[in-house]
Amino acid sequence: MGVRRRWVSAITATVVAAALVAPTAGAGPTTDPDAPITDPIPEQPEQSRLGLVLQEYAQLPASQATPPATDPRLIRHNRINYVGEVPDGSGRMYVPDLNGPLYLLDGGRQHVYLDFKERFEHFYSGRGMGSGFGFVTFHPEFAGNGRFYTVHTEDEEAIATEEPTYPNQPDAFVQSVVTEWTADDPSAEKFSGTSREIFRFGFSTQIHAIQQIDFNPTARPGDPDYGLLYMAVGDGGIGLDTDIPQDMSTPAGKILRIDPDGTDGPNGQYGIPASNPFVGRPGAIGEIYALGMRDPHRFSWDPGGRHAMYLGHIGQHAIEAVYEVRAGDNLGWSPREGRFExxxxNQCWLYPLPEDDEKYGYVYPVAAYDHDPPPNWPCNSDSGHAISGGQVYRGTDFPRLRGKYIFGDLVDGRVLYTEVDEMRRGEQRAPLHEMQLFDTGGKRMRMTDFAEDGRVDLRFGTDSKRNLYLLAKANGKIWKVVGTRTGAGSEVTDRVERDLVAYYDFEHPFAADDSRELDGGSSRTLLTQVNGGEDMRVHDGAYPGSNNALQVKQVAPEANGNDDWKAGTWDGDADGVESLGAFNGAKGATVMGWFKITGENPSPNSTTPEPGDRFNAVGLAGILSGDSDGHGVRALLELINVDGQLRLVALGRRLDGGASQTFAAQQNWREVLPPGEWVHLAATFDYTTGEMALYRNGRPLPGFYTVPGDPWQVDRTGTSATNPRGIKIGGSFPRNDVERNPCNCRMDSLMFLDATAGADTIAQQYRRFLRH
Incomplete structure (x- = not known):
């Protein structure tokens, strides 16, 4: 047994990584400054019982990128990325869509106020997550002066002809353009008026351009900050291996602050506030408010307290961070990512801070979480994480939310919070909590359920009454927070959690590739949904609180191909699947989960020419042996033909290459698994005694051993000292080169334990599911 991790716990396992130098698992003190850190933030967000009740507020129309996108991350229902309230007392809400439209929502009615795709000849949104109509902010005196400000991107033709405010980055690919608009009638439903360009800057790549622009809503007339425009400028994607974010002569990798009413900027279209921290410094542009940033995605001000400014900063491959930003701050990118070198x-790892770090004056996050890529996913690939900065709740309707900074992960859709009082500069990171989510009927859901996609593209917004809103590009919807409630605790009992190596509940699609499922056990081993991909995750649930299940099935009974829907993990190398090393030499194992028959079983045998032939088994779930070809198992729950009759069995093997033993249920399998009914099954294996058992809905199933004698060669020790070759679910050969023993069924909450669970443990877990 090792350190355990589940969805509802802050416990985590160490990332498994191969290296010539043994990496450090956490960020603790080390005497070796060159010792890489693979798990920089071991603490995972703690699952809170506090939940948000979400009510659908608006469905925005579909839209397309210009030119048409080929990156699937840009091919969304639309690309709405914020919701706010027009500051004129009208109650109208505004919503920008990166693909061009600016919508106004008025009493539930929605209409296009201004369309950038139609307005600008060189408008560009076809490549880059932030390309297009990025943001809009209204002047605090919009009701009187009709002024608002936008940022959008333009293509290479514009770069060739338009003069930038500051020299473009080398080989510029897109330009971000900030525009001031003045409406003839601020109350009109559609824009009519004038505009002027106030800032233009070109970026080398299509990523990390200008994201948000905004006014400080806590500033009042007469305050030094009143009417000043903040602009979050990314590093253009080249801060990774250049000093651009630290270069004070360029806007890239900075937050800028300008005065739209001034004229002393380099192009005469805006002013540089004298209170900016670097005004007059040789070699520095005066617009800089803070520096050292990669992708400053979203910032907001606390409406109460000290009116602190909080920034959600998207990291490279490791850290997603919240910073409290003050004038003159240097966040450290790229010498630093979070509180690490x-x-x-070597982007897979971070390194300890040098002993002389204080001399650099870098500012570190007040809250952060790390990516923790699954062990069987390349560490330098996108692991589906990026922070979406949020809002501090200071409203009066929901007292339990007051003083919480509510934000999230824009990719996987987790909604997080931290207490403002615990976010202190210069101190340890504030604890993070993951919030539960509910629909108005009280059903617990995740944002992937609300957004109907494994990649949510989550954003946050607010209105003048401090109400919170969540929005998703995946289906183009906006939800309003209309309540809070207390959710249930974990669906996993403490006894099971202690030994839980792998756990797949099919509520956690891997955001970087939602044909895979995240593991809630200690191993964090990604599960592949073979052939059917994301379509195998269906809206069904075995117990209260479950929303999704896995569908497996035979696809083409007449063809000996490789198209059956099944799931699993596979590594045919001699070392097997390292993340499943808990089963190496294990003294016991347990396989359990929920199953529902949805079709004909056993399936027609597609490997023989006789149309009447059937497979002699129906695959449920199992752990492969260390020398498996994709079929041989160490512990298996399955339906198998025993003496001419199909039976539910526990089939196990103690030694690689050794004989197997089968414990078969006496009860007719069709009574054990009636069609269309969810049933909880478990199989246990004690390798030290040779004892096996089966359970149905928490109760033992009478059965018998099918092999006489001692096929396991029991000697009171565990299994072979080898890692399993993988896990198979719904049929054999998870590497998908052979079809055998498909199951036409659904599965939910599959658990693989490296210990022999007792009858009380299994009964307790079954009851926990039903109470959840």
Missing amino acids: FRPE
Whole structure:
């Protein structure tokens, strides 16, 4: 047994990584400054019982990128990315869509106020997550002066002809353009008026351009900050291995602050506030408010307290961070990622801060979480994480939310919070909590359920009454927070959690590839949904609180192909699946989960020419042996033909290459698994005694051993000292080169334990599911 991790716990396992130098698992003190850190933030967000009740507020129309996108991350229902309230007392809400439209929502009615795709000849949104109509903010005196400000991107043709405010980055690919608009009638439903360009800057790549622009809503007339425009400028994607974010002569990798009413900027279209921290410094542009940033995605001000400014900063491959930003701050990118040293030559790991770190004056996050890529996913690939900065709740309707900074992960859709009082500069990171989510009927859901996609593209917004809103590009919807409630605790009992190596509940699609499922056990081993991909995750649930299940099935009974829907993990190398090392030499194992028959079983045998032939088994779930070809198992729950009759069995093997033993249920399998009914099954294996058992709905199933004698060669020790070759679910050969023993069924909450669970443990877990 090792350190355990589940969805509802802050416990985590160490990332498994191969290295010539043994990496450090956490960020604790080390005497070796070159010792890489693979798990920089071991603490996972703690699952809170506090939940948000979400009510659908608006459905925005579909839209397309210009030119048409080929990146699937840009091919969404639409690309709405914020919701706010027009500051004129009208109650109208505004919503920008990166693909061009600016919508106004008025009493539930929605209409296009201004369309950037139609307005600008060189408008560009076809490549880059932030390309297009990025943001809009209204002047605090919009009701009187009709002024608002936008940022959008333009293509290479514009770069060739338009003069930038500051020299473009080398080989610029897109330009961000900030525009001031003045409406003839601020109350009109559609824009009519004038505009002027106030800032233009070109970026080398299509990523990390200008994201948000905004006014400080806590500033009042007469305050030094009143009417000043903040602009979050990314590093253009080249801060990774250049000093651009630290270069004070360029806007890239900075937050800028300008005065739209001034004229002393380099192009005469805006002013540079004299209170900016670097005004007059040789070699520095005066617009800089803070520096050292990669992708400053979203910032907001606390409406109460000290009116602190909080920034959600998207990291490279490791850290997603919240910073409290003050004038003159240097967040440290790219010498630093979060509170760690970053080295571009090895992006899989971070490194301890040097002993003389204080001399650099970098500012570190007040809250952060790390990516923790699954062990069987390349560490330098997108692991589906990016922070979406949020809002501090200071409203009066929901007292339990007051003083909480509510934000999230824009990719996987987790909604997080931290207490403002615990976010202190210069101290340890504030604890993070993951919030539960409910629909108005009280059903617990995740944002992937609300957004109907494994990649949510989550954003946050607010209105003048401090109400919170969540929105998703995946289906183009906006939800309003209309309540809070207390959710249930974990669906996993403490006894099971202690030994839980792998756990797949099919509520956690891997955001970087939602044909895979995240593991809620200690191993964090990604599960592949073979052939059917994301379509195998269906809206069904075995117990209260479950929303999704896995569908497996035979696809083409007449063809000996490789198209059956099944799931699993596979590594045919001699070392097997390292993340499943808890089963190496294990003294016991347990396989359990929920199953529902949805079709004909056993399936026609597609490997023989006789149309009447049937497979002699129906695959449920099992752990492969260390020398498996994709079929041989160490512990298996399955339906198998025993003496001419199909039976539910526990089939196990103690030694690689050794004989197997089968414990078969006496009861007719069709009574055990009636069609269309969810049933909880478990199989246990004690390798030290040779004892096996089966359970149905928490109760033992009478059965018998099918092999006489001692096929396991029991000697009171565990299994072979080898890692399993993988896990198979719904049929054999998870590497998908052979079809055998498909199951036409659904599965939910599959658990694989590296210990022999007792009858009380299984009964307790079954009851926990039903109470959840």
